[in-house]
Amino acid sequence: MPDTQWPRYMVFVQEQEKDPWRHYGTVHAPDADMALLNARDVFARRPQALGMQVVPAKLIFGKTLEELENPNWANEEIIGKSENYLIFAKPFEQSPCEQLGQVKANSSQDALKKALQNFPDQKALWWWVIPGSELSASDDADADSMFAPAFEKTYKNQAEYHTVTLMRELHDTGKLES
Amino acid sequence: MANVLADYLIALADDELILGHRVSEWCGHAPILEEDIAFANIALDEIGHARLWLELAAKELGEDPSTFPDKQAFFRSPADYRNLPLAELPNGDWAFSMLRQYLFDSFELARLEALNQSTHTGLSELAAKIRTEELYHLRHTQAWVLRLAQGTEESQQRSQKALNALWPHAQQFSSPLPAEEELNNEKKVPSSSELFSPWVSHQSDFFDEIGLALPPQTNSIDADRFTHTEHLTELLSDMQEVARLVPEGRW
Numbered sequence: 274m275p276d277t278q279w280p281r282y283m284v285f286v287q288e289q290e291k292d293p294w295r296h297y298g299t300v301h302a303p304d305a306d307m308a309l310l311n312a313r314d315v316f317a318r319r320p321q322a323l324g325m326q327v328v329p330a331k332l333i334f335g336k337t338l339e340e341l342e343n344p345n346w347a348n349e350e351i352i353g354k355s356e357n358y359l360i361f362a363k364p365f366e367q368s369p370c371e372q373l374g375q376v377k378a379n380s381s382q383d384a385l386k387k388a389l390q391n392f393p394d395q396k397a398l399w400w401w402v403i404p405g406s407e408l409s410a411s412d413d414a415d416a417d418s419m420f421a422p423a424f425e426k427t428y429k430n431q432a433e434y435h436t437v438t439l440m441r442e443l444h445d446t447g448k449l450e451s
Numbered sequence: 452m453a454n455v456l457a458d459y460l461i462a463l464a465d466d467e468l469i470l471g472h473r474v475s476e477w478c479g480h481a482p483i484l485e486e487d488i489a490f491a492n493i494a495l496d497e498i499g500h501a502r503l504w505l506e507l508a509a510k511e512l513g514e515d516p517s518t519f520p521d522k523q524a525f526f527r528s529p530a531d532y533r534n535l536p537l538a539e540l541p542n543g544d545w546a547f548s549m550l551r552q553y554l555f556d557s558f559e560l561a562r563l564e565a566l567n568q569s570t571h572t573g574l575s576e577l578a579a580k581i582r583t584e585e586l587y588h589l590r591h592t593q594a595w596v597l598r599l600a601q602g603t604e605e606s607q608q609r610s611q612k613a614l615n616a617l618w619p620h621a622q623q624f625s626s627p628l629p630a631e632e633e634l635n636n637e638k639k640v641p642s643s644s645e646l647f648s649p650w651v652s653h654q655s656d657f658f659d660e661i662g663l664a665l666p667p668q669t670n671s672i673d674a675d676r677f678t679h680t681e682h683l684t685e686l687l688s689d690m691q692e693v694a695r696l697v698p699e700g701r702w
Contacts, residue, residue, distance in 0.1 A: 301485055313587075314485070314492050415587075419587055448696055
């Protein structure tokens with residue numbers, strides 16, 4: 274069956290100046306612009322965010338710890354061109370996949386090799402290498418309208434609502450049917 | 452106690468509340484999950500704006516700002532609502548809902564920019580706050596309108612049909628809000644008709660650019676802010692049902 278879904282984009286968020294970019298999740302979107310808009314609504318409503326980036330999921334070159342044990346991984350078909358690559362790693366099950374830095378490399382494989390040399394002690398359940406030219410980022414000028422309003426919204430908190438309790442009372446007292 | 456600014460603010464709030472309620476009806480039915488969340492967020496924002504305008508109206512009236520918004524929303528009859536009929540029309544298809552939201556947001560943004568210059572400090576501050584969010588709404592809805600207009604043959608046709616149906620209603624953006632003239636003389640609020648002409652010329656360029664045609668002849672519409680369609684009655688009976696069953700309920 275053909276896949277009728279829009280392409281998947283990986284979403285990265287920087288919460289505060291000192292924080293690394295963190296992987297937040299994925300959205301479907303017809304293009305990068307819409308992916309940023311969707312990402313804002315899905316992931317940046319409550320938490321604080323300074324900026325957001327998206328990249329088509331299929332352009333991420335990823336290797337798990339297990340896959341790296343097979344030394345042939347570096348001899349697969351070369352992916353990517355000479356440019357800057359962003360290096361991400363997920364250190365533990367409970368921690369987010371986050372950016373460690375970036376390297377200039379000739380391909381995705383080359384970038385990962387350099388990353389493994391540059392961060393020899395890095396614990397990583399998996400590594401991601403992302404071609405810098407394929408990332409789309411939110412504009413700093415848009416940060417106010419994209420992220421700031423979400424911050425002070427108490428009505429996004431479930432605890433602000435007594436609806437569930439009230440509806441239960443209504444049903445119990447027979448004021449509302451079904 | 453009568454208060455002209457409160458009359459004006461209640462009309463602004465009614466637009467936001469009624470449109471926000473319509474948008475909320477898409478919750479769980481939007482074409483994809485991501486958009487379901489995004490459009491529901493817009494609905495919440497609009498309803499939140501209605502609350503902000505009503506809180507300011509309460510202060511003008513010497514009412515309690517914590518109870519006044521709910522009282523206005525849930526215990527007024529259709530005849531007392533002052534929203535534009537554009538806001539109360541049923542959702543139609545996705546193209547219709549998205550285009551309506553775009554038209555509304557783009558005009559609202561023009562009004563908010565003018566309200567930000569108001570000599571009334573409370574009004575000017577609130578306009579600035581709401582504007583930040585509306586900028587995002589406009590970006591979102593404009594992105595959709597553009598893609599639907601230039602997507603497939605079907606999405607183009609549906610977009611054109613929606614524009615034909617909505618454009619006559621959009622003419623009412625130029626009608627003054629309650630008490631507008633008096634407040635405009637005091638430089639507290641802009642004149643809707645003065646905001647309207649530049650807005651129309653901007654929209655006409657925009658629709659031209661994305662390949663939609665503005666309907667040449669504007670049909671007159673029977674309903675206005677004071678005379679509503681039967682759709683508002685239906686909407687309110689749904690929206691107000693539970694609050695009226697349990698007026699003392701805590702939400």
